[in-house]
Amino acid sequence: MEHIIDAKNKKLGRLASDISLILQNKKSAFYEPRLAGGNVVRVKNIDKMDITQKKMTQKVYYRHTGYMGHLKKKKLGEVYAESPAKVLRKAVERMLPKNFLRPKRLKLLVIE
Numbered sequence: 001m002e003h004i005i006d007a008k009n010k011k012l013g014r015l016a017s018d019i020s021l022i023l024q025n026k027k028s029a030f031y032e033p034r035l036a037g038g039n040v041v042r043v044k045n046i047d048k049m050d051i052t053q054k055k056m057t058q059k060v061y062y063r064h065t066g067y068m069g070h071l072k073k074k075k076l077g078e079v080y081a082e083s084p085a086k087v088l089r090k091a092v093e094r095m096l097p098k099n100f101l102r103p104k105r106l107k108l109l110v111i112e
Contacts, residue, residue, distance in 0.1 A: 001028075001039050007088070008045040015049065016091035023096065023105040036104040043111050046084045056080065061090070085111040 003022050007015055021027055025037030056077040063072050080087050092109060096102045 002042065003039060004042045004044065006044050008048040009050050012049055012051050012055075012088070012091055015043075016088065016095050019043065019088075019092050019109065020095035023092070023108055036101045037108070040108050040110060043088065043109070046088055046111055049084065049088070051076070051080070 005015070005019065019041050022039050022041050023037060025031050025035070025039055028037070028039070057075060059076040061074050061076070061079055064070060065072065076087065079090075088111060089106070089109065093102070093106060096105055
């Protein structure tokens, strides 16, 4: 089943949690935890999401290159300026369970 979500004037966290529930198939009567689910989620108008200025300056994304002292930091505002889709995808990814179904479920998320 395909779900189309309009992200206009919606909070990032609430939108990501709704998307993660749909991807896990928890909003369906046929929920099965061991299956990836077949719900495709299409998200539109992500550039008009509602993110507060405080979060834009204070939330930090970390990644490590693997070398000592090479911890890279980027603020949410910088990542959002590059690609709003990356911000939403990362939020949804972190709300999904950490198991072998996560990549399969993320493939069902289409950001337009």
